[in-house]
């Protein structure tokens with residue numbers, strides 16, 4: 239199903255956080271971005287938006303490292319410094335913390351970056367002409 243051209247402007251106002259974090263299509267807010275955990279679909283199953291533009295590259299990993307992984311590692315190091323627990327405590331606490339702070343945030347952050355890429359019509363700097371050629375647009 240394809241939306242009419244006139245609905246594009248109103249739908250583009252959907253917040254990338256409201257749609258992307260939940261893995262929903264940035265144009266219609268109903269379809270899904272992901273097929274599986276992190277694999278991006280070819281297109282939205284509701285409005286037909288082609289996800290060919292979606293290229294967050296290593297953006298999700300950078301955000302996970304900055305805002306989740308580093309605090310998790312700091313917590314583990316502080317646990318060792320302040321409590322000096324036995325090794326099994328590090329295994330029982332540290333591994334779940336690293337999994338929770340690295341794997342779980344990847345999907346919402348990747349969805350947010352893809353939705354923000356769509357809403358802001360973002361592309362790599364200096365590639366506008368190539369982008370237009372690839373998507374059959376006049377300059």
Ligand SMILES: [Zn+2]
Pocket residue numbers: 263264265266267268269270282283284285286287
């Ligand atoms: Zn859609």
